[in-house]
Amino acid sequence: MKNFIANTKVRGLALAAIAVFLIVAPLVSSPFMNYQLSLVAVYAVAILGLNIVMGYAGQVSLGQSAFLGLGAYVAAYGILNDWPIVLVFVLSCLIPALVGMLVALFAVRLRGIALAMVTISLPIIGVPLAKRFSEFTGGSQGTTVSWLDAPDWSGLASDQWRYYIVFAIAVVLFIFGRNLTKGRIGRAFGIVRTNEAVAMSMGISSYRYKVLAFTVASMFGGAAGFLYIGIVQYTSPETMSFHNSINMVVAMVIGGSASIIGTVLGAAYFVFLPAISGQIDPTQTALISGVVLLVILFLLPHGLVSLPRRLIQLIARARQKLNRAENAGPEDAGPAQNETGPVSAHTTTDVSESHPESPSKNT
């Protein structure tokens, strides 16, 4: 109990510190940095969606970039046609959600690999489709919108203004996402991932919850697309590309699947890795990314977010080993070898209390 209180306190402090940092950061850093940080928020939303369907509900999705791209196209089209901005936002969430749901209604009947295959096709088909419908999408050239400039009263530069808008929306979406992964719905996702037979006996329809997870994921993808137009002000078929999808999955796993903080770490990785490796040699980004992912999978299977826990675990294990090495000698050479021996009273009682780990264990 004490631990728990201490934990919430630490958490609260950490959250406050992060909030202060996020509010102050754009005021003191360069426009480029603000752009990059805003992109982290954009991709965090997209990866959160991916995490809901893949990390929490356990359904492989390799098509998230298609929904991001679709959301971006809807947003760009709406803005260019001067639709009310709230309507544009709602549509850039709902249209991808609808498409996602339609695909899911088919696809979630498939398991594992077939599902991966169907979802991987989405960006691969999305790109030529986007090129085809050039009156909406601007074809291969893409569409550019310029909007979301800072109003005069704010006294902010446009990069700062966009940063705040995007972050505010992202934070709200994150709160919704987090709520959804806890409680009734989150538990249902969890059991659908681990055991569908049990889910059924709990009154949970695996089919419906998988469709739900996909729909929510696509919706988050679409919302991220809207935010993307807010920051980048341009989109093209490339946004949808298969590699973008793959890289989002990679980033999600590196950050930590089924984890909210992991999602943010993953997004930061997604945005900053090309920026950093691009300064050395852009052709090496893929190589570095592959190596990082494999190293993470080997050393930290639950992603960067598990690094502190893993370190504590390793230290504890090392300590235990030390202790055992000190005590081992006498214990192991011990009494074990009674030849046809008389059974001591101790042995018989042990038979009836067979479980070494009795529930009276204190925590």
Next chain:
Amino acid sequence: MVWGPALGMKQLHASGAPKEGQMRLSQRGRSRTAVGAAELTLKNVNLTFGGITVLEEVSLHVEAGQIFGLVGPNGAGKTSLFNCISGHYVPSSGSILLGDVETLGLAGDRLSLMGLARTFQHPALQLRLTVLENVVLGAHSSLPGGPLAWALRLPFTVRAERAAREEARALLERFGLGSVADSPADELSPGLHKTIELCRALISHPRVLLLDEPAAGLSHAEVEAFIASIGQVRADFDLTIVIVEHHMGLISAVTDRVLVLNNGRTLMEGTASEAQSDPRVVEAYLGREEPTDESA
């Protein structure tokens, strides 16, 4: 031990039924037509898998509040029948009545709302979650609100969640697991996993509880503990119980009636002692006393 190791009879009575004033989730959440033990009736159930007949014209009737055993040699179809009742298999024809509601043809995930709960032969817990979280999962059907309500954390979902957690904690206390409620499930022994699963089933306030081989993998002492407490569990939670089990000692100790299956067909229905003295059952199920060498 399965049903709470340190639990003497005295404690059982003391912490028995849900306390006065403690909210029963099902009454707050989605409404259900009736609560309390229900009858279970199967009429002429047939089940085929890819052309192979697994069950043929099986009928049975379980009175409300009975403990009913499904027994038979391996491959006789007990588990298949059990899975038909729980909705995991869909019979090709027949009728399965829970109370007076036909459940055949309903989607499997609707049966929980109808008052049916089950355990699994190999406890299927989420090992990285806490014991409490595992139990609360069982309250899914009785919790109100859809994805939107929960995403927005509407106040009624917060209240319902809190009530469900309290009830889960009380259940774990009832079975002597209160002190480990917040430990990850994988820190507990396999025997205790069966108890956690039972709590997960009970929190949905079932009218009929299905137990799939509750004694499999337990030591003798644990089986004894199970036998000693099952009757009390039935009374406290107002249940009809159906058990599939190989352990003949357990079946004869706890059941009111049994159905003996052989090759997918009903061999006999009656009390356990009738079954054990029935020559057909002895031949099919127990085998000859001294098995002789088959080549001889």
Next chain:
Amino acid sequence: MAYFIQLIVEGLATGSIYGALALAIVLVNRSTGMINFAQGAMAVLATFVAYALTESGTPLLVAIVVAFVFAFLSGAVVERVIVRKFEGGDPDTAVVVTIGLLTLFTGIAAAFFGYEPHPFPSLFPAESIDILGVFISLRSLGTIIVLLLVMVLLQSLFRVTKMGLAMRAVADNPQSASLSGLPVSRLLMIGWGLAAGLGSIAGVLVAPQLFISPSMLDFALVYALAAAILGGLDSPFGAVIAAWTIGIVENLAGAYVSFIGDDLKIAVPFIMVMIVLAVRPQGLFGRKVVVRV
């Protein structure tokens, strides 16, 4: 009519390339129960080895043999060093691991050869032959024959030989297989090696048409996956039939359905998979698995 038959034969030829890759996917799935999303990227790297050799004057056939050996070894090493740790674990993690490999192998190829495409010599002469008024390119014919050979070899490996039996046993349950004395670790390495070798065959067959670049086989991978799934994942025969079907249908749809054209051809296998799986989730040739509770 002649045009129609020509389309079919060309469809068969492209289908054969998807088929070779699909066979590799089936082989990996059989031996380790995994789906290797890096199958295409690994094949590309091996093809690059052949490319580098031909550039330095090595005869094409020798270069291809060396590429095959390189692919076999790299597949075996990848299995031993990286994949081994994730076998038998969470299948979703396994998917992510192979995605990591996909990124890694694409990265290696890009780091050495860059992203721009290079021309690659063909094993078959560029001429066509006239069979009853239908012009069929030797390249298409050669591709089809190579695939047929590979398929027959693979099917007999699994069905007839003891090693095939052992590989199936290991794919089914490695721990249990090891208790019967099967050298599990060696068999898994061989499985991955063979699959990578098959992939390299697909690579050298397709490179002359597409020009070689690190992402040359990305789309082919999707087709191959579609074929493997349609074929039922455990049936090499089924995978090849499905790959051919995809190749032919795609070619005909691209030519006769004006809306689809050349750019949306790729949607065809996707839609086929959707339709087939909606009706038969286990694929065209796969067996239905009864899940026991």
Next chain:
Amino acid sequence: MSLLELDNVGASYGAAPVLHGVSFSVEENDAAGILGANGAGKSTTLRAISGMVTTTGSIRFDGRDITGMRPDKIARLGIAHVPEGRGTLGDLSVRDNLRVGAFQQRDRKTVADDIEYCLDLFPNLRARIGSNASTLSGGEQQMLAIARGIMAKPRLILLDEASLGLAPSTAQNVYATIGRLRSEAGVSMVIVEQNAALAFRVVDHAIVLETGRISLQGPREKLMGMDEVRRAYLGG
């Protein structure tokens, strides 16, 4: 020299130790039982012998130190482990399961004869010879797992909970066959069994494990006569 010798063997899963200083030996053509409650370390002892857990101490088979050897190498030395539960290869036919068991045999004729022998031992399998193992009932799968072990012509069979999940009559049949196998083929055995009454039909001597340590060991008659054993394992 004993066929199998365990000397001060310990084993652990991750951080949790499961076996402590277990020592016993099995002679040629000998059947030893391991009894004990759930979680006492019975299966782990077998897994230690067949190389499936990392162990401390020393395990010798036929005079050769096999501690830390890979499971498939140990199997090739002549130890067949029939694991608890599903030890069969579900996607393979019954015949292919048996062929996998005979992986070391080079002569096709011998393998065919051995398959015939197994089908005589377990007549139920004959009708299912072409079916996938996963379609077999629990009892048939158990028989197939044992038959696959026999196909390797082992000198030592490790049997883990051969009666688990079987109806009594099926379990009795399985044990009758095990007894027959021993008298006909002269195979040594280590048998882990929760149902001590069944185990005592076959074994010559047994050890009793409690929380990873040997609490008792001795010949069958002596153990059967002990009150503690009767109460705990023979049900009365």
